[in-house]
Amino acid sequence: MPDTAPPSPVAVAPVLITLQLNGEPTSVAVPPHWTLLELLRYGLGLTGTKQGCDKGDCGTCTVRIDGEPQLACLTLALEVRDRHVETVEGLGVGGEPHPLQEAFARVGAAQCGFCTPGMLMSASAYVDNLTLQDDPVVRREDIAAALAGNLCRCTGYTKILQAVEEVAQVVLDRQREIEESTAEEP
Amino acid sequence: MLRLPPFALHQPTTVAEAIAHLAAHAPDVRVISGGTDLLPNMKLAQTRIQHLVSVKFLEELHGVTRTATHLRIGAATSLQDLADDEDVRETLPALAFAASRIGSPQIRKMGTLGGNISLDTRCRYINQTELWREALGGCLKSHGTECHVVPGGQGCVASLSADTVPPLIAYGAIAEMVSDKGIRRAPVQDLFQQDGTWHVRIAREELLLAVEIPLPEPTTRVVYRKWAVRQSIDFPLVSVAVRLDGADGVLTGGSIVVSALGPRPRVLSLNAMAGRKIDEELAQALGQLVYDRARPLPNIPYDAEYRRERMVIEVRRAVRVLAGLPERPLAQQA
Numbered sequence: 001m002p003d004t005a006p007p008s009p010v011a012v013a014p015v016l017i018t019l020q021l022n023g024e025p026t027s028v029a030v031p032p033h034w035t036l037l038e039l040l041r042y043g044l045g046l047t048g049t050k051q052g053c054d055k056g057d058c059g060t061c062t063v064r065i066d067g068e069p070q071l072a073c074l075t076l077a078l079e080v081r082d083r084h085v086e087t088v089e090g091l092g093v094g095g096e097p098h099p100l101q102e103a104f105a106r107v108g109a110a111q112c113g114f115c116t117p118g119m120l121m122s123a124s125a126y127v128d129n130l131t132l133q134d135d136p137v138v139r140r141e142d143i144a145a146a147l148a149g150n151l152c153r154c155t156g157y158t159k160i161l162q163a164v165e166e167v168a169q170v171v172l173d174r175q176r177e178i179e180e181s182t183a184e185e186p
Numbered sequence: 187m188l189r190l191p192p193f194a195l196h197q198p199t200t201v202a203e204a205i206a207h208l209a210a211h212a213p214d215v216r217v218i219s220g221g222t223d224l225l226p227n228m229k230l231a232q233t234r235i236q237h238l239v240s241v242k243f244l245e246e247l248h249g250v251t252r253t254a255t256h257l258r259i260g261a262a263t264s265l266q267d268l269a270d271d272e273d274v275r276e277t278l279p280a281l282a283f284a285a286s287r288i289g290s291p292q293i294r295k296m297g298t299l300g301g302n303i304s305l306d307t308r309c310r311y312i313n314q315t316e317l318w319r320e321a322l323g324g325c326l327k328s329h330g331t332e333c334h335v336v337p338g339g340q341g342c343v344a345s346l347s348a349d350t351v352p353p354l355i356a357y358g359a360i361a362e363m364v365s366d367k368g369i370r371r372a373p374v375q376d377l378f379q380q381d382g383t384w385h386v387r388i389a390r391e392e393l394l395l396a397v398e399i400p401l402p403e404p405t406t407r408v409v410y411r412k413w414a415v416r417q418s419i420d421f422p423l424v425s426v427a428v429r430l431d432g433a434d435g436v437l438t439g440g441s442i443v444v445s446a447l448g449p450r451p452r453v454l455s456l457n458a459m460a461g462r463k464i465d466e467e468l469a470q471a472l473g474q475l476v477y478d479r480a481r482p483l484p485n486i487p488y489d490a491e492y493r494r495e496r497m498v499i500e501v502r503r504a505v506r507v508l509a510g511l512p513e514r515p516l517a518q519q520a
Contacts, residue, residue: 012192032195032238035225054188055226057419062292071292074225076218078195079242122291148418149290 017081022090030077037061037072040087048088048117059150062118063087069122069149088117091124099170100124103163111154118150123164130168132175138168188229188315197240201247201364204239204393209366211237212390219262220296222289223305231316232328233306239393247300247395250274255401261300261394265350266291268299277401280353280408280427287412288349290419299350300394303361303374307344307382307449308421309335309485327383335485342382343448345486349412351378352427352443352451356408359399363392378450385449405433406440409504413496415488422446423488424497428472428504430456430464435509437462442472444480444497452480466515469505473498 014029021044030039037054040046040063052060054073061072064086091098100123103109110116126146135142143164144157152160195218198204208215215237218224227233241247247262252273259268268274269286288294288302311319311334312327324330326342333339351374359374374397377386388394402408408429414420427443440456454475462468482493503513 012194031192033190033192035190038189051187055229056222056289056293059290059292068295069292070296071222074221074296076195076221076225076238076240078197079221079240146291149292151419 015078017078019080019082020084022086023084032076032078034077035073036063036075036077036080036085039077040072043077046087046089050114050117052114052118057151058115058118059122060115060118062121062150064121064125067125067128069125071149086121088120091120098124099167100127100164103167104160107159107163107166109155109159109163115150115152115154119147119152119160122147122150123160123167126164127167127171130171130175132172132179136172136176138165138172140165143168188226190225190228191231191234193228193236193238195238195240197243199243201244201393201395204241204244205364205366205391207237207239208391208393211239215239215390217241217300217304217393219298219301220264220293221301222293222297223301227306230314232312241298241300241393252277252401257399257401259299259397259399261303261396262298264295265289265297265299265302266294268350269294278353278357278399278408280410281350281357281399284349284353284410284412284427293419299397302348302350303354303377303394303397304386304388305346305348307342307385308347309344309382310487311335312344336483341380343483343485344382344385345446345483346378346385346449346451347421347446347486349410349422349425352425352445353408353410354397354399355443355451355453356410356427356429356441357399357402359397361388361397362395363388364395365389365391365393367391369395375451375453380448380450382449403431405438406431407508409507411500411504413493413500421486423486424482424493424500426476426497426500426504428501428508430505430508432464435464437464437468442476442501444476444501446486446493447480447482448485452476454479464505464509466506466509466511469502469509469511472505473502476501 012031014031016029018027040049050060052058056074062069063072066084143161196207214235216235218238219241241262247260249260250271251258265285265288269282275282311325326333355375360371361374363370379385410427412422412425425445429440431439438460442454443451445451477498482490484490506513
């Protein structure tokens with residue numbers, strides 16, 4: 001049936017929730033109709049996560065929820081209670097940039113930079129899930145598939161793919177070194 | 187910037203509690219699972235409601251279980267989990283493939299099977315901001331009396347865009363709903379009505395629990411094909427599931443499900459064609475069959491006549507895949 005009745009007001013008092021935000025337990029009161037994106041940007045002042053289309057097309061609001069890249073603009077804040085949320089602010093450690101951030105800067109993977117936080121969050125999930133056992137080879141098409149939900153209107157993607165590829169190669173090389181060094185032990 | 191209007195969010199931890207919330211607030215209530223369709227629709231004021239009931243914390247709605255005869259897929263199973271599930275990939279490959287082609291990696295992690303089945307219809311007029319729509323006046327789906335995509339149209343013909351629905355129908359899936367009046371089971375095919383304002387006949391009081399699909403015989407094979415411009419994010423501009431039953435290259439029955447037409451998929455039985463060989467000639471014949479009996483409308487982007495031709499191409503290619511023939515014979519000759 002069509003939705004014809006104009007809405008009458010409902011009680012929407014803020015609700016107190018706790019979540020793990022970039023590794024820190026965070027308690028915050030949030031209205032039920034706020035998205036996670038609104039909570040991050042306007043409730044907590046974490047403006048690294050960008051607001052783009054606001055309806056799930058562009059991917060620039062991508063954050064990691066329990067490790068998985070998801071869209072903050074289509075996630076209700078109350079639905080992430082007790083879960084781990086990582087934003088671009090939590091990517092580097094101790095003020096040092098994450099290897100992906102270094103690679104993006106070195107290669108020139110950011111032009112206007114608006115898609116970059118979302119790209120980094122999708123790319124970090126891809127890189128974190130790489131294992132020699134699953135697949136010892138880095139492929140551009142796998143990276144493209146992992147970033148398929150993040151639109152970039154400037155770069156043409158080539159340098160983004162290149163930056164992620166370089167980091168992925170380092171990750172697998174390091175795993176290979178560890179494997180070889182442990183194999184040598186008696 | 188698109189903001190959600192205020193609403194109350196109920197987050198039950200048991201199905202009984204969820205049903206009670208639905209019964210208390212129907213019809214001014216929706217189930218929210220991944221939210222990837224409902225929340226944009228609410229932001230665009232296409233859906234206006236006061237209460238949402240979340241299924242995020244209902245354990246029994248998550249996951250795939252296999253019995254000797256059926257696969258049971260919980261309604262809140264994510265589309266990515268569905269696409270990756272070993273049992274689904276082995277027994278219902280067309281469904282796993284369809285799930286893998288929905289939206290983007292983020293959308294597939296968030297979106298669920300139940301949400302995809304319940305996906306609202308889409309059209310060039312309705313999927314715009316309220317301000318944009320008001321410039322033209324309301325339509326049959328939004329407080330008006332006139333259809334802006336099919337001039338003179340008497341009923342809403344917004345398009346069904348759910349990728350999982352054609353393979354679910356081809357595999358003979360049964361949906362299981364529960365409400366305060368008890369459990370109801372219905373073939374997925376029968377859920378859909380030719381009314382774009384409310385095309386999935388799951389009552390507002392009802393909670394979709396799961397979908398059960400009989401394990402297909404080895405002689406039954408289904409191929410799903412989706413045509414969209416981009417490899418990711420896009421909804422289908424036309425989609426087909428072709429089911430052919432038969433051993434040794436001879437057809438014993440089957441069906442073709444065509445979607446992204448109007449609010450309801452078109453299901454064509456192939457049982458009258460039993461006895462024919464599964465070959466290029468059948469690919470051509472079934473292409474002609476869908477051309478004659480299914481008609482894309484000017485409701486979503488891309489010229490309807492072009493989408494009609496494209497639908498024929500996709501059906502032919504599906505049959506060729508099932509016949510073990512090259513998918514694009516002309517391209518391979520060139």
